[in-house]
Amino acid sequence: MNLPFAILAGLTAGSAIAAVSLRNLVHCALSLVVTFAGLAALFLQLNAEFVGFAQILVYVGAVAILIVFAILLTRGTESQPPPSIAAATPWAISIAVATFVMIAGAMLQTKAVPLASMTAVVEIAGQKMEVPIRPVTNPKPTVKSIGDKLMTDYVLPLEVVGLLLTAAMIGAVIIAMQERRPKSQ
Amino acid sequence: MTPLHSYLLLSAALFSIGLAGALTRRNAILVLIGIELMLNAANLNFIAFWRYSPNPEALHGVMFVIFSIAIAAAEAAVGLALIIAIYRHYKTTNLDQVDSMKG
Numbered sequence: 001m002n003l004p005f006a007i008l009a010g011l012t013a014g015s016a017i018a019a020v021s022l023r024n025l026v027h028c029a030l031s032l033v034v035t036f037a038g039l040a041a042l043f044l045q046l047n048a049e050f051v052g053f054a055q056i057l058v059y060v061g062a063v064a065i066l067i068v069f070a071i072l073l074t075r076g077t078e079s080q081p082p083p084s085i086a087a088a089t090p091w092a093i094s095i096a097v098a099t100f101v102m103i104a105g106a107m108l109q110t111k112a113v114p115l116a117s118m119t120a121v122v123e124i125a126g127q128k129m130e131v132p133i134r135p136v137t138n139p140k141p142t143v144k145s146i147g148d149k150l151m152t153d154y155v156l157p158l159e160v161v162g163l164l165l166t167a168a169m170i171g172a173v174i175i176a177m178q179e180r181r182p183k184s185q
Numbered sequence: 186m187t188p189l190h191s192y193l194l195l196s197a198a199l200f201s202i203g204l205a206g207a208l209t210r211r212n213a214i215l216v217l218i219g220i221e222l223m224l225n226a227a228n229l230n231f232i233a234f235w236r237y238s239p240n241p242e243a244l245h246g247v248m249f250v251i252f253s254i255a256i257a258a259a260e261a262a263v264g265l266a267l268i269i270a271i272y273r274h275y276k277t278t279n280l281d282q283v284d285s286m287k288g
Contacts, residue, residue: 005188009195016199016222020206025214032218035199039225046192046236051228051250058254063221063261070214070265074272092208100201104194112187118239139241146251149244154252161255168259172266178273 004045012038025071033064047139050146192233199226213268213278217261224257 015034022028036059043052119130150158203222210216228250235246272278 005191009191013195013198013202016202019222020202020210020215020219025212028215028218032221035222036225039229042192042195042229043232046232048232048236048247048250051232051247051254054251054254055228058258059221059225063258066261066265067214067218070268073269074214074278089209093205095208096201096205099204100197103197103200107190107193107197112189139236141241141244141247146244146247149248150251154248157252161252165255165259168263172262175263176266176269 005042008038008041008045012042025075026068029064029067029071032067033060036060036064048141050141050143187237189233189237193230196226196229196233199223199229211280213271213280213283214265216280217264217268220264221257221261224253224260228253 012035015031015038019028019031019035022031036055040052040055040060043049043055117132119132121128121130123129200223203219203226205219206222207216207219210219231246231250231253235241235244238246268278271283275283277283
């Protein structure tokens, strides 16, 4: 484990804990921005540049702003914040800790196979042969290759996502629109 | 411990933090924040597995995360619109007080 990863991991996990545990909602939203930025830096560290910048654009740029807007729009009339910690908190925290222990335990028991020792079965001239694969140790996906993939292999999911985003946008506007019917009460 | 293990551990920690947040907090916006954290933990897993996979040139992990980010954005927009609509009706975002279907 190298030092940049340790710093980024500590920053990300610490701000995530702050985002779900702070009392002030605006502080929670700002901690969430730090978490998203840390995750984007981790993506950049993993050579996924496009995903890292998409994370910054979508999460830090759009989702965080939406959350801040929602927080500011929904705290108008509440004179004092109600106690936001429920009585079931010990149970919930123990469930979360149990989940972490389960995932981490299963993962640490799994032995990682070194990539260099992996083999692949290929068929050459009618007979199957086992050949060692030469892994790409430092992948550098370019935006061009991602775009090629999106426009060839993944063109149907891309269209579906476009439709979904349109439907979600119209739906969000209609749901949040002011009701026009007169109040009878 | 390989680099892949450390990324997976961080991702498991983020998922658990998000789960704890979604379960303990009673404010609807904070529940949504917890869900976003869990989604991001899954994305980190995809990218880590893609980076240390034998064939990263296929770009499967990157593609999955790109679509996952798009869907998470749609989910956040609709979720926050629902929270605003609920707030307009009940004058609160505390989920314990939003307990009737009609009214």
